[in-house]
Amino acid sequence: MVKIFIDPGHGGSDSGAVGNGLVEKNITWNIAQQISNILQNEYEDIAILMSRTGDSTVSLSERTDAANKWNADFYLSIHINAGGGTGFESYIYPGVGTPTLTYQQAIHRQIIEETGFNDRGMKSANFHVLRETDMPALLTENGFVDTMLDANQLKDSNFIAKIARGHVNGLEKAFSLTKKQSQTTIYRVQIGAFKEKENADNLALQASGKGFNTAVLFRDSFYIVQIGAFSSRNNAEQLAAKAKDAGFNTFVSN
Ligand SMILES: [Zn+2]
Structure with a gap:
């Protein structure tokens, strides 16, 4: 795991x-969210904890404390740059060697390959989330909001998907993650399906406010609010029961 x-x-x-x-x-x-979703859907033996649920205010200390308490194997901090420039850079704590350095190399390379971002290099910095984490930690800066070229890409959902996929491909390489067998049935725990994306987003926000890990998927012309995906029906049923107790209409599909 x-x-x-x-x-x-x-x-x-x-x-x-x-x-x-x-x-x-x-x-x-x-x-x-997309990284979490892809990892849950496509990989075996992986556990994910997010530093915040929805649009909440969480201090840097609260974030690193949560990761340390959970005993994470890896801390991945995702940021967007500003201040003039273009492209992608990644940071680890100054002077740390393997395995952090090899994780940085694997993930950095995969993001560049997937996105075609200008490569600003693998860097190090004395950032709180890199310094106060007990486990290897990486911070990625994915383009510049104040550079038109990058901003236009960041407005494109296909490009955001590539950034997420690049991180996942890097994690797969860094941690030798195993893909789920394609014939494996995936049991998806869903709490709603809507024609309007806004309704799905609202329900997802409610669910993440109650501690559920949410993803909104577009399938067969509906926006589906998913809170988990499992290869074990039993695990899916357990999560569905929990969501039902929390007041959500749940269904498990495969
Ligand atoms: Zn930032």
């Missing part, structure tokens, strides 16, 4: 960088 702590930068009263109509906290949330 590989335990990955995913930290979407900023949130709540801290919007992070803003520019060209983009708000960093929303983009980091979107990327983090």
Whole structure:
């Protein structure tokens, strides 16, 4: 079991960088959700904990404390850059060697390959989330909100999906993750299906406020709110029961 702590930068009263109509906290949330979703759907033996549920205010200490307490194997912090420039860079704590360095190399390379971002290099910095984590930690800066070229890409949902996929491909390499067999039935726990995306987003927000890990998927012309996906029907039923207790209409599909 590989335990990955995913930290979407900023949130709540801290919007992070803003520019060209983009708000960093929303983009980091979107990327983090997609990474979590892909990992849950496609890989075996993986556990994920997010530093925030929805658009909430969480301090840096609260984030690193949560990862340390959970005993994560890896801390992945996702940010968007500002201040002039273009492309992608990643950070580890100064002077740390393997395995952190090899994780950085694997993930950095896969993100560049998947996105085609200008490569600003593998860097190190004395950032709180890199310094105060007990486990290897990486911080990614995915484009600049205040550079038109990057901002236009960050507005494109296909490009955001590539950023997420690049992180996942890197994690797969870094931790030798095993893909679920394609013939494996996936039991999806869903709490709603809507024609309007806004309704799905609202329900997802409610569910994440109650501690559920949510994803909104578009399938067969409906926006589906999913709170988990399992290869074991039993695990899916357990989560469905929990969601039902929390007041949600649940159904398990495969
Ligand atoms: Zn940031």
